[in-house]
Amino acid sequence: MKLIKYLCIILIPLLLVGCWDQVELNERDYVVSIGIDYIDEAVHFTYNLPNLPVVTGQGDGDEKSFIKVIEANTLYESNKIFGSRSKRKLNFDHAKVVIFGEGVLNNKTVFTKILDEFERNPHFARTVMVLAVEEEAEEMIELEIEGSNDMGMHLMGLYENNQYDVLKAAELTLGDLINSINERDGTVLIPRVKLEEDEPMIEGLGLVINYEFRDWLSREDVEKMSWVTGKGKGTSVVTSFEEGNEEEEVTIEITKMETSLKFDEKEGEFRISVDIITEADVKAYTLNPQYSLFEEENIRKLEDKTKNILEEETKDFITMIQDEYGIDLFNMLDQMAIKNRKLWIKHNENWDDVFAKANIEVEAKVDIRRIGVAK
Incomplete structure (x- = not known):
């Protein structure tokens, strides 16, 4: 009896080895940050993906990340288009940041549709940080920061390394966004990221009332x-x-x-x-x-x-x-x-x-x- 127990203990780790969905790590496209814009009556989704071979030192090249922009009506449709153009499976397990452009926040129909998708989508963790930009999220996602592999990790660091900043208390996750929108009839305060001398900084809040952008609040306001x-x-x-x-x-x-x-x-x-x-x-x-x-x-x-x-x-x-x-x-x-x-x-x-x-x-x-x- 004891022998059977020992064999079970030894065999269980062997059974757990590998990816649960039978897709190997090198066969995935990991999205670290995603920007969502509404430009010329079309929704643009900007994906930021790390170049894993370069980041891990197992490959050659200078590009530490890739940017892909897809025009689609919904996030679901955008992900399908992305998948049709890539040999790897799209993965959001390591997503850090979602950035909304002001164009999306100004369009109630588009904004509510995207929020509904995030609420229903099980692939995005509720701990993903949410930010807003005054112009286009694509510009922020594409920005190259010296000493940083990607914008998502850099923006996360701005919060983690400034824990006593007053804007730390205003940090908003995807779960917070969904809860606030549902509980307060479409009202939410979204931290604003802006460029200052070609570097991003968290500066103020974007005010959304009744699912529509209303105003930017400054750091002094916060x-x-x-x-x-x-x-x-x-x-x-x-x-x-x-x-x-x-x-x-x-x-x-x-x-x-x-x-x-x-x-x-x-x-x-x-x-x-x-x-x-x-x-x-x-x-x-x-x-x-x-x-x-x-x-x-x-x-x-x-x-x-x-x-x-x-x-x-x-x-x-x-x-x-x-x-x-x-x-x-x-x-x-x-x-x-x-x-x-x-x-x-x-x-x-x-x-x-x-x-x-x-x-x-x-x-x-x-x-x-x-x-x-x-x-």
Whole structure:
């Protein structure tokens, strides 16, 4: 009996060797990133595939990756066309990035059709990162980056190596995209990638409302949004002891942040209180004996100035969102479900209308813990 058990243990690994679908590794085309554009009333799919023999050092040549562009009505049709032109089987197991061009985001019919395909397609992992570009995704996919084999891996690295950047908190996966679109009636914020001196960088967000592109939000907008959501660690505020004195600017970095929301309704007026509690460090300041940071009075002045900036800029940003978009981009409804269930039951069905008209007040508390570096 023991002999049979030992034989089974030895034979099982042998049975598992090889590809489950009987397609060898060198017979596959691995897609690392894919760009989707809508150009001249046609959908363009741009595939980025690594040249495995060159990347692994087992082949000759300079090309580390291949780019293929296919015009088709759907992703399914594009993949079929791709397969008819290649001797290898198309594979998305190692896909890292999907990039949407603005043309796709501007066309509700095309965008919803592609989203539906991604939702139904089992070959794309829900962890694939999603980005948007202001112009064409094809241009971004084709860009060659020194020291990087392909754009997909490079863009993944931008997120992984900048974990304290405020835009890290806005990272969007394919699963997040599908969930947000379904749960919020076609509203989603997609991180924007743009070229800066021929190098890609994550810069702001693309706002989609009702399945259609609405606007680009800047990095500054994202920072203010993070103050509302309590994810503003790593953001900064620039102030000075004397109003308008740029030569004596002081940079305050937020090292810890918590935001608490309170909901109330009286006499037909819906009110939201946004309480921002922060700890901060002075990162840079101009040495000035008149305003020595070793004096507690001057630290208190900086705290008050930083508090005022946080309150004023956050309030202005929320008001802008209410007036221009009329939609809750801060997921306040989720907080209300926890903080005030009674109001959530009353207003969850018409929340965006209530949010757009709500009286929202902001109060901040700033505690400067370290005085930073003098220059």
